[in-house]
Amino acid sequence: MRKANKLILSTVLALAIPAGAMAAEADLQVKIDKLSQQMEDLKGQVQKIEDKSLGKWLQIGGSYQFRMDSLHGKTAAYTDAFGTLSNLQSYAQAQYMAGNAVPYNTLNTVFGLKSYGAINGFLTTPGNLAALQTMMGTAGVVQVPAYKPQNETMYTNKFALDLKAKATKDVTVNVKLGMYKVFGSQEEAPITSNAYFADRTGVFDGTIGHVPSSSYLNVDRAYATWSNIMDQPVWFSVGRRPSTDGAPTNLKSNSERPGNGGTPALLVNYAFDGMTLGYAPDIDFLPGFYAKICYGRGFDSGYRATPTNSLKDSDMMGVAILPVDTDPLRVWFQWNRGFNIYDFPAMKNTKFGDTAQSVNLGSIDWYGIGAMSTLKKVGPGDLNFFVDSGMNITHPTNTVSANAMFQGLLTGSPLNPEAPTDKTGYAVFAGVRYDLPTKTKLGFEFNYGSKNWIPYSPAADDMWTAKVGTRGKVYEPYVIQELDLKPVSSIFAKAFFKLGYQYYDFEYTGSNNWVGAPIKISDITANTMLLQAPVKSAHDIYGTFEVHF
Numbered sequence: 001m002r003k004a005n006k007l008i009l010s011t012v013l014a015l016a017i018p019a020g021a022m023a024a025e026a027d028l029q030v031k032i033d034k035l036s037q038q039m040e041d042l043k044g045q046v047q048k049i050e051d052k053s054l055g056k057w058l059q060i061g062g063s064y065q066f067r068m069d070s071l072h073g074k075t076a077a078y079t080d081a082f083g084t085l086s087n088l089q090s091y092a093q094a095q096y097m098a099g100n101a102v103p104y105n106t107l108n109t110v111f112g113l114k115s116y117g118a119i120n121g122f123l124t125t126p127g128n129l130a131a132l133q134t135m136m137g138t139a140g141v142v143q144v145p146a147y148k149p150q151n152e153t154m155y156t157n158k159f160a161l162d163l164k165a166k167a168t169k170d171v172t173v174n175v176k177l178g179m180y181k182v183f184g185s186q187e188e189a190p191i192t193s194n195a196y197f198a199d200r201t202g203v204f205d206g207t208i209g210h211v212p213s214s215s216y217l218n219v220d221r222a223y224a225t226w227s228n229i230m231d232q233p234v235w236f237s238v239g240r241r242p243s244t245d246g247a248p249t250n251l252k253s254n255s256e257r258p259g260n261g262g263t264p265a266l267l268v269n270y271a272f273d274g275m276t277l278g279y280a281p282d283i284d285f286l287p288g289f290y291a292k293i294c295y296g297r298g299f300d301s302g303y304r305a306t307p308t309n310s311l312k313d314s315d316m317m318g319v320a321i322l323p324v325d326t327d328p329l330r331v332w333f334q335w336n337r338g339f340n341i342y343d344f345p346a347m348k349n350t351k352f353g354d355t356a357q358s359v360n361l362g363s364i365d366w367y368g369i370g371a372m373s374t375l376k377k378v379g380p381g382d383l384n385f386f387v388d389s390g391m392n393i394t395h396p397t398n399t400v401s402a403n404a405m406f407q408g409l410l411t412g413s414p415l416n417p418e419a420p421t422d423k424t425g426y427a428v429f430a431g432v433r434y435d436l437p438t439k440t441k442l443g444f445e446f447n448y449g450s451k452n453w454i455p456y457s458p459a460a461d462d463m464w465t466a467k468v469g470t471r472g473k474v475y476e477p478y479v480i481q482e483l484d485l486k487p488v489s490s491i492f493a494k495a496f497f498k499l500g501y502q503y504y505d506f507e508y509t510g511s512n513n514w515v516g517a518p519i520k521i522s523d524i525t526a527n528t529m530l531l532q533a534p535v536k537s538a539h540d541i542y543g544t545f546e547v548h549f
Contacts, residue, residue: 057166061490063255065158065546069463071151073196073538075144077526081405081414082352083142084529091139103135111402114359119406119417132415143526144533149196154463155183156212160220170228174242176221178209186214187349195351196535197465198513199458202347202355206270206298210244210459220244220271225261233282237261238275241296243268244459247330248372248386251433252443252500253461254480255548256492257330260290263320264334266388266429266447266468267368269457272296272316288325294318299342299357312340312360316456327374334368338456341409343401343515352403352531361409361515362396362420364454370429381436388429392454394514396420404531407516410452414529418517425453429468439482439496448473451507454514464504464538469512472521473505489549497545504538 088107096104110132113119123129163175195201203213209220223239245253246262246269260278274296283289294317301311318336325331341364342357370388396409398420405414412418431445449471460466467474478500487493508518509530516531524534 059164060162061164061492061549062159062161063546063548064160065156065544067156067158067542067544069151069154069156070541071149071154071463071539073149073464074536075146075149075196076521076524076534076536077146078144078524078534079527079529080142080144080533081529081531083144084136084140085405087139087142088136091135106131106135113406114400114402115398116400116408116412116417116419117398119400120419123415123417145526149533149535157181157183157215158212159217160209161217167224171224171226173224174221175219176242177217178220179215179217180209180212181215182212185212195532197511197532198515199466199469200464201352201532202350204345204347204458206272206345207459208271210269210271210461233280235278235280236276237278239273241272241274241276241294243270243272243274243294243296245269245461247332248370248388248429248431249460251372251384251386251431252445252476252478254441254482254494254496254498254546257327260292260322260325263294263318264332264368264370264388264390265457265460266370266390266427267334267336267366267455267457268316268318269455269459269466269468270298271459272298274316286323288330289323290325291319291321294320298338299345301357311342311357314342314357314360315339328376329371329373331371332369334366336366336456338364338366341514343404343407355403358403359399359401360397361399361401362394364395364409364514365393366455367391378434381434383432383434385432386430389427390429390453390455391424391426392452394423394452394454396422401515404515409514410454411517413517413519414531416529423452425450427453427455427468439484441480441482443478443480445476445478446474449511451518451520454512458512462502463540463542464502464535465512467502467504470504470506471509471511471518472507475503475505477501493549495545495547497543499543500541502538502540502542504535506535506537509534 092103092107113122158180161177165173167173203211209218219240221240221242223237223241225235225237227235229236242261243263246265247258249265250257274294276292276294278290278292280290296316297313298316299314301313303309304311316336316338321333323331340360341362343359343361344355344357347355368390372386375383394410396411400406400408400412400417406412406417408420410423411420427447427449429447431443433441433443435441447468449469451471453471455469457466457468460468478498480496480498482494482496485495506521508520510516510518521534521536
């Protein structure tokens with residue numbers, strides 16, 4: 001019996017052990033599965049954290065520039081219209097207080113005229129012009145002899161902070177904050193403002209952060225872009241647009257090539273508020289092709305058709321076609337039209353006081369075609385070069401600016417009105433840069449503008465005046481030496497020195513100014529009445545230390 005019981009117990013134990021092992025194994029598998037699920041959940045949480053980390057959705061970059069300029073120029077003798085007018089106004093007011101209202105009433109009548117026909121009718125009426133000239137002679141005509149303006153050493157600080165945020169799939173926001181000031185100056189109308197050129201008379205909306213003013217950090221760019229609309233190569237962008245520092249200025253600035261948000265700097269270099277609709281299909285024989293339509297507002301006139309405001313908004317429309325945009329070759333065609341061009345931008349504390357838009361003078365069409373290319377291994381280095389050309393056609397209205405003493409869109413001069421007619425100007429811009437293996441870059445640029453050339457490029461980084469708007473010739477050699485240091489903040493980070501020289505040879509007055517008829521520099525005499533001193537030639541020797549991060 002005992003033997004039988006032992007046999008039964010042994011059999012039961014033999015059967016029970018595999019069952020227990022199987023149960024333990026099943027329990028262990030449950031634990032493993034649960035642990036695996038927890039690991040997957042943890043991975044998901046980590047991924048979400050990584051996706052929300054700064055590095056995944058926010059890119060930060062920028063630049064710093066220290067610059068030194070030594071500026072020298074030469075003017076021609078002329079009659080200062082602004083000073084003469086100030087004397088005339090003081091004389092008329094004094095005569096009025098003394099009981100003689102004739103000069104005061106005459107002056108009010110003259111400057112109340114705002115069309116070519118009215119002004120011409122008044123000045124050609126027998127006796128009126130002679131009476132006005134006699135008043136000016138009595139009040140005191142301000143004649144300015146030729147002189148040589150100079151600023152031996154001017155130092156500036158320039159800083160920019162670039163932010164790019166990925167908000168959602170296919171939607172990004174780009175922001176650029178900028179500051180640009182002169183050492184020892186903290187004013188809206190900086191020490192660099194002068195009486196020589198309209199784009200440097202003061203700082204205004206589209207030049208803030210590009211022309212030295214103050215240490216305030218201004219919003220240079222802030223725009224949102226929606227890409228891949230309806231899964232097509234279409235994008236829409238709106239905000240304060242990247243319409244400054246476009247191609248081919250990247251060569252001299254030693255910065256990366258502009259993307260499809262830029263505009264040719266020969267025609268436009270101005271911070272516009274506007275929008276763009278672009279299309280970039282994949283075409284085998286046109287690599288990098290894209291086209292876009294751009295719109296910008298340069299001035300909002302506020303409530304119109306009121307008893308005190310008949311101004312219209314000033315807008316710009318543009319169409320850009322780039323049939324090829326690759327590393328070795330970029331080709332562009334551009335058309336812009338400026339509507340309802342105003343006379344003066346709003347500026348503070350200029351030589352002319354506080355200025356503001358007072359009248360619409362007409363419209364301007366611009367046309368441009370250009371190309372830039374890179375040839376690798378030309379001798380020991382790489383050769384970069386560009387050629388750009390532009391043309392403008394003005395369409396003036398019959399209105400003139402009383403603030404500018406009866407001048408219209410490229411028509412008229414102080415107290416000498418001119419019937420409004422379309423004017424055509426043109427310009428060429430060419431340059432080359434040779435990059436050596438030693439990180440030394442040797443460059444040279446040349447540009448020429450005709451008598452009636454007028455781009456919209458006041459935000460260009462040139463101290464005397466935007467060189468691409470010069471009516472005459474500008475020569476500029478420069479050398480860049482990059483420091484052979486390993487980038488840390490990004491693959492595009494760099495530090496370098498730059499030394500350059502600009503020589504301006506002006507042929508006509510009014511460079512970068514669309515108000516008033518250009519006058520040949522060689523025809524100016526001491527009796528020629530002008531609002532700004534006519535510069536015959538100018539020099540700028542400059543050096544920079546720059547860091548891009």
